[in-house]
Amino acid sequence: MKKFKLIIITIIITLIIGIIAFIYINKPKPIAKITQVSTSNADLTFAVLGDVHENIDHFQEAINDLYTINPSMDVLVLNGDSVDQGLDKQYDSMKNVLKKNNDLLPKTIIKNIGNHEFFDYNIETNSAEQVESFINRYLEFSGEEKVYHDTWIKNYHFISLGSEDGNSETINSVTAFISNEQLEWFKEKLAEDYQKGKPIFVFLHQPLDYGNGSWIGIKQSEEIKEILSQYPEVIMFASHTHRNLEEDSIVLDKPFTIVNTGAVHYTIIRDANSEGGRRIESDYIKGIYIEVNGNNVTIKGRNIKEKQWIFTKEINKQ
Template sequence: MNKSKKVFSLLTVSLFVLSLSVSASAKEKKKHHEQPKLEFPVISDTQLTVGNETSHRKLEHALQDLYNINHNSDAMVINGDMINDGRAASYEKFRDILNQYPHPDKTFFTIGNHEFFKNDGNEASIGRFLDFTGLDKVYYEKNVKGYPFIFLGTESWGPVDSPTKDSAVLSDAQLNWLNQTLKERSKTKKPIFVFLHQPLPHTFYGTDIDYYKNAVIQDEELKNILSKYPQVIFFSGHMHWDLRFPGMFLQKDFTMVSSGAVYDTWGPDGNGYETVIDPEGSQGLYVKVYDDKVVIKGRDFTNNKWLKEYQHTVDTPK
């Protein structure tokens, strides 16, 4: 090979290597700066009552912190126990705080057990929830930027002192609707977000204690439906258990996510029961959805910081 050909050959190789490096760098930069397709917080168990100023302060602080994270979240979910006593006056106070503090226009609600705590019957309790939310039923579906949000809710509560007090009771009609809705939405590969206040028994850390063994009366039926759809991400509240405990996020046939509690944080008492471990604790979630994954981050509202122990990624097919 003469000298000029050798120089040309070396130059060609150098340019090829440089182009590969630039291409890899561009891809990495694009990946690093990839923007989420959808962002939304999930909170639960604000347990507000009209006379409890601590509950007002904690809700206000959580709303402000979430707004500081992102002024333009696409939606927000409040996953049950928004009020503590089921009374119309507490709903009105909740509405006042929402009107005073920034939050997404698309804010959705599920019914929890405390929405029944006025203890004047299922019909009256559900009626107050529907009046507040403007919904027709405790179960419904919404679409946010092309992603399905499916909301479930108990249709009965109590009686007091029975094993089913505070449990989710899901009718055949609701379960059939869920199954059909999931069947339709699963035709795409997008994640499907499902919300119910109560967690499935024998799943998260703590759900083996007696109180949670009846958390969802139709737990086997619900689990069987959700298990058919691996793209389901199922969010629940109710427990208040600190998100920093292990086992508060599970991936099996579908993904299960605990959303903590805004009002306080709980944990085991060492005797087979549970107890408040931090009366000032206040936690929730922030969710970012990308083309190929969903990132779920735990938030400490009391200290305005992320929970390093609760940083999870759910991979989704493109």
């Protein structure tokens, strides 16, 4: 009898140890403790990340790095292609990362639409109904009412344009379509509480067409350039191309300013020895950090993987 009781007790203890071990192994892994490196006394600070493509590991590295740069940053802008396909499970994955990192992220996160939000790789060409479905999934993720939207943060205007179609019978898989309604809205928003010399921040996933040929994609590029020609205060951020961040990532005096944001998922590097003169670096993580003091804007390109600054550019449109 004593031997039987001993066996039972041994089994119970083994089960308890097994349960404890299972819970420990499978419990959510805590975010690594991050040492706060610096803060900022700027009037406004924000970061822009493009082309995450639901690369959760790279996105987590970017979140951690930006927190060390400035734990009190005001805004994070996700400038399109946050997901690789516009599927619920990918949006859920991104939402989980944002929720898990709530303490490391700014209170304001602006989520813009790209071209991959219109993708399901099992669908060759989207119907009008499928386009609407993709847009609705994006709207639920972003918390916006339309693919174009704006907000004021610390008295600075943030304006996001967004494609209203994608990968369909009426437009290809990479080009943005901006309706006349959106263009008129854009004109009104640029004029709203306009102050000469005061920066206006504009975002669109696809870049404007200036004849450089790489993944250009805005059907109404000329119309947008015409509107922006009246606003030298505008600093426009574009993603989409996965171009490497270099000194020429900022283009001045169009008369507005254009900034290439780099990409989180992978980076395309110019390389004369590779086919097509370029190669893909899947382990590169790039992004943009901005500080604003009055009408002065400092834009910094960041190599997130190496935790190094690539360039710093100061802009004053007065």
